[in-house]
Amino acid sequence: MSDKALYRDVNENPCHMCMPMGGILPIKGVEGGMVVIHGSQGCSTYMRRYISEHFSEPIDVGSSSLNEKGTVYGGEKNLKQALDNIRKVYNPKLIGVLTTCLAETIGEDINRMADEYLVERQISDLTIVPVSTPGYGGTQAEGYFLTVREIVARLAQPTPKHNKVNVIVPNISPADIREIKRLLDLMGVEYTLCPDFSDTLDRPYLEHYSKMAPGGTKLEDIKAMPGALATIELGATIGDEYSPGQFLLDKYGVPLYTVPIPIGIKNCDTFFRAIKEITGKALPDSVRTERGRLLDAMVDSHKYNFAGRSVIFGEAELVYAVSQLCIENGVYPAVVATGGAGGKLAELLHPMVKECPEPVKVLPESDFSEIREKSSSAGVNIAIGHSEGRYLTEHENIPLVRIGFPVHDRVGGQRILSVGYTGTTLLLDRITNTLLESKYRTYREDMYNLYYKEDSGGLSATKDEVNSDGLHCMS
């Protein structure tokens, strides 16, 4: 579906980051989890900087600080030293070891090193999860899911059947995770949600600061995931090789329900249907009311939304769910883009975009140079995605609704709530109000240009001429 005329080698203004970046988040979502990045120290410094800014939280990530000598003789000594030093100061329960371009290129066998380390130091109360995350191996989205998969694979043990449901969440905000937990609690569903960085990456102010953030999925609960009723994985787009749910299905026969992120009415319905199928629990009245309010909001806003022509970009999983929301509300996407291959995104979007009244460009492996060009030529008037989309605002005057990761030029990335019926309502309001804001900002000028400007074409103005606003073109 991608209609790139010519293949370009250059990536100009990227729409994605690298694999180890994504790996840090899930480790921070495990009780007592600490991270060591095996590579040169710039990797951990850069990633901490972006994650810190998104969450407004301290992000302690160790580095094995490999230098030139390490590239020749291997980094084993450095890695073990890093583990020693981190254990002494942080006393973690789990350490995730993420590799980098450097470690992978020189062929570091981190699995062996991790196993040996535990034996050498005679440690039994620490889990080390090595994950192979070369920067050239995929985007942060693949790094995220692979790390969750490795955490589960490392900890899971044969467990007698119990009543819990495994819930695997993608890179959504702490507020989103809290919302999913609230809904599950309301329904009386017992669950193990992994990874749970809703507290660890969005800490309240407390009188005493502690180095290790309280919260995170309990290791005991992860160990018992194989005994669960089923796994619900909010990971419609991810390939099987990255899927923690697929691992639990293949190795332990835990039934897997793959659903999109519950953003948009259909996706929310799908999520709750899955819960009902697994647990027999129906939507409680209070949540049914939330659904009703969303429908009410959709009706109230439909006339404004229908004037929206959107570009949606970011991690494939979020892009997929947000596209669904936009299509449901007439904010038809003109461009849907992701920086990496995007897993099953293009294939999943295909039937959806066929229903759209105007052509939709689906752009995997894209960059902002392409996104900008296609958005501009398609008359896009609203952008939905992470902070890098600000360039669309600066250069093309397309306003940006911030969602996803990273949001580093505004505060509150950790508090953006978009899931469930209520979260969807809030997100939809943000989209609608952004459209209204543009409308109000340019309304007088547009009207003047249309009716009073000397050389205006009056009512015969072409669609292109009012497209700077774009709102009028279809209203």
Next chain:
Amino acid sequence: MAITEEQLEEILAKYPSKLQKNRKKHIVINNADCGAQPIEANTRTAPGIITNRGCAYAGCKGVVLGPLKDMIHITHGPIGCAFYTWGARRNKAKSDDPTQNFINYCVSTDMQESDIVFGGEKKLAKVIDEVMENFHPKAITVSATCPVGLIGDDINAVAKAAEERHGIPVLAFSCEGYKGVSQSAGHHIANNGLMDRVIGAGDLEQASGKYPINILGEYNIGGDSWEIERILSDIGYQIVSVMTGDGSYEALKNAHVAELNLVQCHRSINYIAEMLEIKYGTPWLKVNFIGVKGTSDSLRNMAQYFGDPALIQRTEEVIAREVARIEPLMGQYKKVCEGKTAFCFVGGSRGHHYQGLFGELGIDTVLAGYEFAHRDDYEGREVIPDIKTDADSKNIPELHVEQDPNRFKLKLSPEKMAELKAKIPLSYYAGMHVDMKEGTIMVDDLNHYETEEFIKLLKPDIFASGIKDKYVVQKMGIPAKQIHSYDYSGPYAGFNGAVNFARDVSMGFASPTWNFIVPPWKEEPLLTGTVNEEGVA
């Protein structure tokens, strides 16, 4: 409030013994009775301590090359490194020719697994071709990331071939992240490349204006160099080039015509200043445009160097006018700040520069340090001959320059030079330690654990540092001030910058938010304080 050696030992006791010994050498409690107090710096960071240091690529592409606005900077490597240096430093740039300002662009070869296996040279060559077609830049840089050196891509050969194809300079920088011990290595690699290939490439033989100068080691964070340039232009200086804030290939190639080089950030660029002196005979002056006194002193020293009475008079007029204008503003902020204490931990020179500005506001700096400085930045240039070159520094190629037979011009007679050196910091930097009071602490490569422990012990009122430690500090109930990126504020340099800084810091203290937040020690008697409390283990 000073700390004792015993208290320091107590902090370090948490470390494994080997690390205790290592870290001890990076921490000095200033004590005049001890005579010279050497500090260990620019050595390897111990793995696993949560350092704030970056890598050679960060120093090269991220810090030094990135601000050069009319060049396209290609990151040769997987996507992450390029993304992470995309506008992250808030180095601003404006251009008279909007088609030649690429400051907002991030360009990468986005290497994939197949490129690692089969080599990335062809892809790099194609990317250079595409960049030429899309942007028509005046020059291009290529910065290497970790895998590039490991798989043996010859970026120099690719760059050379591209130069021949396109007829513009294509500069290759082997700044793989694993080189050296911090971003300092990258500054060297970048600056050496600019010295070797760009400075002197222009045709100018003489500056067009009076008192031509270069500003070295100023990166225009939040508009700092614009404020500095405002003052210098007002006095009558011609700014030939800035390395590299709001800088350009076009300006830098004629940097050789300057008559004086100002060094703002000693760490990242003092060696280039020395090379410029050897090659073109241009002396360098250490300046500090942070703070009213720092700025005024620097302006006076510059005027003395040129020695022209009209210039000296104009300098005094501008200083008098600016000081009279900002004094009332500073006065009101001083009332809020007086008597407070600060930690000041930044990169290479700001850890020192901001102490002066804090002092003008009545704030005492009780702990300071640098992320990636060398010993001379702490102890002064006297120690340079004593600095041992270790294996990590040796692998950064040294650039040796010689006198330029055509362009070398002695700007001052040796006698005049000696006379001036006695009065102003020509070719000299005294380091941070001279400005620090007895009992204060210098910490090199401060990490998260030590940050917390020193805060518990010294209870500063404000912590000036960066984004990575900002939230630790704020979670401890103390205002933090980002001195790397200024929390989206600035400029902080020059006279207007001092007011901006005073306003922002005062706001940090005066915000009503703090009425709801009480750091634990403010409620507990000091003696039973929780110095060693670890929180959750």
